Amino acid sequence: MSSIVKKMVYLTVPIGNREDITLRVLEALRIGKYFAVEDSRRFLDLLGLYDIPVGDKVFITWFEHSAKSVVEKIAKIVDSGEILYVVSEAGSPIISDPGYDLVMQYLEHTSLTSADHGLVVDSYSGISSLTVGLELSLFPPHPFHFYGFISKKESDLVRVGDGVKSKQGGHFYFISPHQLLHTLDFLTQILPDHPFYLGRELTKFYQENLRFMGKEWEKIKVSLVVKGEFVLGIYQEKNEVIDEGKNQKIKELAEIVLAEKGKKKEVSKLLALILSGDASEYYKILM
Numbered sequence: 001m002s003s004i005v006k007k008m009v010y011l012t013v014p015i016g017n018r019e020d021i022t023l024r025v026l027e028a029l030r031i032g033k034y035f036a037v038e039d040s041r042r043f044l045d046l047l048g049l050y051d052i053p054v055g056d057k058v059f060i061t062w063f064e065h066s067a068k069s070v071v072e073k074i075a076k077i078v079d080s081g082e083i084l085y086v087v088s089e090a091g092s093p094i095i096s097d098p099g100y101d102l103v104m105q106y107l108e109h110t111s112l113t114s115a116d117h118g119l120v121v122d123s124y125s126g127i128s129s130l131t132v133g134l135e136l137s138l139f140p141p142h143p144f145h146f147y148g149f150i151s152k153k154e155s156d157l158v159r160v161g162d163g164v165k166s167k168q169g170g171h172f173y174f175i176s177p178h179q180l181l182h183t184l185d186f187l188t189q190i191l192p193d194h195p196f197y198l199g200r201e202l203t204k205f206y207q208e209n210l211r212f213m214g215k216e217w218e219k220i221k222v223s224l225v226v227k228g229e230f231v232l233g234i235y236q237e238k239n240e241v242i243d244e245g246k247n248q249k250i251k252e253l254a255e256i257v258l259a260e261k262g263k264k265k266e267v268s269k270l271l272a273l274i275l276s277g278d279a280s281e282y283y284k285i286l287m
Helices: 023-031 040-049 068-079 099-109 129-137 154-166 177-190 214-223 244-259 264-275 279-286
Strands: 006-011 034-037 058-061 083-087 119-124 144-149 169-175 195-200 208-213 230-236
Touching: 006 023, 006 068, 006 099, 023 119, 034 040, 040 058, 058 068, 068 083, 068 099, 083 099, 099 119, 129 169, 129 195, 129 208, 129 230, 154 169, 154 177, 154 230, 169 177, 177 195, 177 214, 177 230, 195 214, 208 214, 244 264, 264 279
Parallel strands: 006 083, 006 119, 034 058, 034 083, 144 169
Antiparallel strands: 169 230, 195 208, 195 230
């Protein structure tokens, strides 16, 4: 086995307030040479914000499903023993950003297994709008569930509603302003007695926090500023009991597909599509 240490480091950078950066991240930006970045112009702005000279730094623009040549360039750097720092435009490189995808593509490119990949992955953490939203929602902090950006399709939103009902705790999503009103109009109709939280521009200058019941949405939205990025939270007091007749139907469908050598995870996803539910819950039933 090679003695070369292969290392990637996730750097979490500020979302809104420059003071949120950590000393470890600042030091990495100063001494680091190789960086995988989402946008080179934004990265240069970040360096300028903290008076860090560009010097001989090398930036590789990275986004989800980058070209094979980009993956090869990254692999060459990491395999030589150089540290590659992964930087998002704002926040954490893996919270709805392509940092995770970068590492997986590297492992796939080098044909390394997860058990012996020879890669050290580190994280210099910092501010997260998700955890800030969790704190400011005033929901009980555990359990909570995070799903990334919410879908705008109504069929998916029906599944969101079913998923909320089936799992106790806070359910959190990122949501863009252009789909905010449509999404909340729909979800508050199917979840009128659930507590909702809406965090706007979290950690930024115009931060705003709203807490309301689903049935109060029509009053809330009249004065809502629909600008910036939002964190949406919905709270479920306790799990709703899944109907036993539905459970039986799930098992019958599953047995048919499994008989054809289908895998349980794939069957669970199929059942979620057919029955408008949560794939993880169906997987538990199958297990």
